[in-house]
Amino acid sequence: MSQSLKPLNQKAWLLVLPVIVCVAFSAVLPLMTVVNYSVQDIISPERRVFVGTEWFTAVLRDEELHGALLRQLGFSLAVLAVEIPLGIALALAMPTRGWQASAVLVVVALSLLIPWNVVGTIWQIYGRADIGLLGAALQRLGFDYSYTGNAHHAWLTVLAMDVWHWTPLVALLCYAGLRAIPDAYYQAARIDGASRWAVFRYIELPKLRGVLMIAVLLRFMDSFMIYTEPFVLTGGGPGNATTFLSQYLTQKAVGQFDLGPAAAFSLIYFLIILLLCFVLYTWMQRVGTVDKGAIE
Amino acid sequence: MRPAVAGPGVAAAVVAPARRAARAGAGVHLRVLFLLAYLAFAVLPIYWMVNMSFKTNNEILSSFSFLPRQFTWDNYRTIFTDASWYSGYVNSLIYVAINTAVSIGVALPAAYAFSRYRFLGDKHVFFWLLTNRMTPPAVFLLPFFQLYTTLGLMDTHLAVALAHLVFNVPLAVWILEGFMSGVPREIDETAYIDGHSFPRFFLTIFLPLVKSGVGVAAFFCFMFSWVELLLARTLTSVNAKPIVATMTRTVSASGMDWAVLAAAGTLTIVPGAIVIWFVRHYIAKGFAMGRL
Numbered sequence: 001m002s003q004s005l006k007p008l009n010q011k012a013w014l015l016v017l018p019v020i021v022c023v024a025f026s027a028v029l030p031l032m033t034v035v036n037y038s039v040q041d042i043i044s045p046e047r048r049v050f051v052g053t054e055w056f057t058a059v060l061r062d063e064e065l066h067g068a069l070l071r072q073l074g075f076s077l078a079v080l081a082v083e084i085p086l087g088i089a090l091a092l093a094m095p096t097r098g099w100q101a102s103a104v105l106v107v108v109a110l111s112l113l114i115p116w117n118v119v120g121t122i123w124q125i126y127g128r129a130d131i132g133l134l135g136a137a138l139q140r141l142g143f144d145y146s147y148t149g150n151a152h153h154a155w156l157t158v159l160a161m162d163v164w165h166w167t168p169l170v171a172l173l174c175y176a177g178l179r180a181i182p183d184a185y186y187q188a189a190r191i192d193g194a195s196r197w198a199v200f201r202y203i204e205l206p207k208l209r210g211v212l213m214i215a216v217l218l219r220f221m222d223s224f225m226i227y228t229e230p231f232v233l234t235g236g237g238p239g240n241a242t243t244f245l246s247q248y249l250t251q252k253a254v255g256q257f258d259l260g261p262a263a264a265f266s267l268i269y270f271l272i273i274l275l276l277c278f279v280l281y282t283w284m285q286r287v288g289t290v291d292k293g294a295i296e
Numbered sequence: 297m298r299p300a301v302a303g304p305g306v307a308a309a310v311v312a313p314a315r316r317a318a319r320a321g322a323g324v325h326l327r328v329l330f331l332l333a334y335l336a337f338a339v340l341p342i343y344w345m346v347n348m349s350f351k352t353n354n355e356i357l358s359s360f361s362f363l364p365r366q367f368t369w370d371n372y373r374t375i376f377t378d379a380s381w382y383s384g385y386v387n388s389l390i391y392v393a394i395n396t397a398v399s400i401g402v403a404l405p406a407a408y409a410f411s412r413y414r415f416l417g418d419k420h421v422f423f424w425l426l427t428n429r430m431t432p433p434a435v436f437l438l439p440f441f442q443l444y445t446t447l448g449l450m451d452t453h454l455a456v457a458l459a460h461l462v463f464n465v466p467l468a469v470w471i472l473e474g475f476m477s478g479v480p481r482e483i484d485e486t487a488y489i490d491g492h493s494f495p496r497f498f499l500t501i502f503l504p505l506v507k508s509g510v511g512v513a514a515f516f517c518f519m520f521s522w523v524e525l526l527l528a529r530t531l532t533s534v535n536a537k538p539i540v541a542t543m544t545r546t547v548s549a550s551g552m553d554w555a556v557l558a559a560a561g562t563l564t565i566v567p568g569a570i571v572i573w574f575v576r577h578y579i580a581k582g583f584a585m586g587r588l
Contacts, residue, residue, distance in 0.1 A: 008414045015409035016421060018402040019465055026462045027428045030439030037438070086334075093331040106572050107335055110342065113568020115523045115540040118561040125348060125558065126341040131356055133344045164341065196323065210474075225432030228525045232544070246434040250526070253438055266435040273430050281423075 031270075037263035055264035065265070067240065068248040069272075072224060075159070075244060079223040082163050084216060087170025088208070092200070094175055105175075108168045116165075120232025123161045127233075147234060151241035154234045158242050161229055166222070170215045177211035178204060217280060224273055245269055342565070349558035356554050371559035381560065384539035387453060388522065389567065391536065394457035396517040399464040400510060407472035408498065412484065422473075425466040433526050436462065444531055455531045456538070460521045467520065468513045475509025476502075515575045522568065539564055 038056070041049045059065060090108070095101045114122070127147050129135040138145035147157040181204065189199045227246035230236060236243035236251075249269060253262035348356055349371055350364040359365070375381040409415070410422060440459055441450075449455040483505070487497040503510070529541040543560050 006414045010415050012409035012413035012415040015405035019406040030436045033439035093327045109572045117525045122341045122345050221430045249434045
């Protein structure tokens with residue numbers, strides 16, 4: 001999207017129109033409804049009162065929300081810190097040809113295609129001390145492991161589950177990126193006697209910039225709206241150790257049916273994500289251009 | 297293959313070939329070891345569920361074994377003979393198929409426009425599309441419920457398929473745009489000079505060039521629609537109830553029927569595994585071209 005060589009053509013709008021219509025129907029309409037709710041007190045379908053920014057102030061002062069937001073940020077950063085390096089390492093270690101390549105690819109990608117509540121179920125079974133392999137093994141090793149009783153264990157289990165679930169996405173993207181590097185680059189490096197690390201740092205990493213950006217954005221956004229897996233595994237507990245933002249919002253919206261506060265919260269949530277992603281997007285683009293300039 | 301595996305560099309070959317080769321050898325071992333460790337980490341939880349799906353509930357709770365002692369197909373039989381179970385799979389497949397087809401259909405021309413032309417507000421529209429990918433489904437929960445009730449779409453496959461467009465259309469546009477930008481623009485120009493009309497050029501010349509992109513985009517649309525629970529569960533009740541919802545409801549209804557739950561979970565993995573097998577070459581092929 002960066003080249004200025006592209007011809008200016010307003011008719012291109014016609015090609016984009018179907019997408020706009022689709023997304024407008026399924027995103028803009030609902031979002032307007034949320035805005036509508038957020039400024040009204042809905043007592044019954046016929047009786048509603050305009051309350052202005054009252055819900056927003058209430059939600060912003062909500063201590064529980066602050067807690068959930070902090071937990072969410074900590075979790076998302078931990079997810080990125082583990083999954084991105086692990087995904088790159090995995091992509092580098094995957095075989096590139098023969099039947100092994102296909103087999104490893106399929107096994108690695110498998111966890112991505114499992115419905116999210118089944119992921120929760122799998123780890124629920126896996127981690128239980130009485131019937132689960134992981135839980136029983138940890139007990140045997142002398143850890144008093146319990147993801148339902150101990151807040152730290154619960155948090156770590158949710159993190160392990162997310163790593164198990166999503167590292168393959170990072171790995172697949174990087175793997176595809178690596179395959180697109182022409183052999184000539186490696187041959188040139190070999191002639192220069194470059195070390196393995198130098199090959200990674202100056203050939204592979206720069207070429208992976210595009211896919212890594214997609215991976216970081218996707219992982220950040222998705223971990224920021226994680227709901228189903230912790231819901232099934234821990235139900236947000238013990239206490240509220242694994243209650244993240246979506247969980248908290250759903251409790252408010254569907255559990256307590258507080259339409260006004262829930263809608264105000266939805267909008268704030270949406271804006272936070274928008275802001276964070278915009279920052280991430282611009283930052284990665286800048287880093288990218290600096291990197292490119294240094295190499296060329 | 298990596299240079300570390302392929303052998304020492306020319307200069308280094310003179311200095312210390314043996315040490316170089318040894319180090320490269322150690323590197324290979326480490327790599328294989330790491331790969332095997334990860335594969336174990338990836339497979340063990342799944343293996344444990346599959347293992348459990350062939351046991352009886354009694355055995356699951358009373359003993360601990362790596363292979364079922366009383367091997368049984370009963371859990372699977374329950375699922376295939378009980379309509380409330382197997383219709384869940386059919387429902388899921390229907391809305392996922394509709395969603396994937398619509399997503400790719402509308403995303404193709406749009407991605408072409410983004411990759412080939414500048415137009416008023418193009419960057420803003422592109423970022424706006426991405427914001428929809430970022431929006432937590434929980435935000436849309438209430439309004440979707442109201443909107444589809446008003447339109448009489450509640451509990452239909454179409455409702456879920458449409459709801460999932462929110463995150464799949466932007467993703468498809470994003471992926472396809474990347475692939476299309478990798479195709480040289482001279483191809484378009486040559487086709488126009490040769491007198492091809494736009495639809496004919498697009499379908500017969502351009503589309504085959506980006507077919508791996510279409511494969512990857514379809515794969516991700518399938519994936520994100522197949523695994524989504526929150527919206528799919530809220531917008532359906534009986535007629536279009538997806539398998540993921542059937543599972544959560546059965547858990548709460550009949551206590552913990554671990555064995556049948558494990559069998560149902562195992563079956564949800566199957567369509568995914570089949571799809572991966574078909575698109576594995578496409579995934580590996582592209583994706584790289586510096587997109588931004």
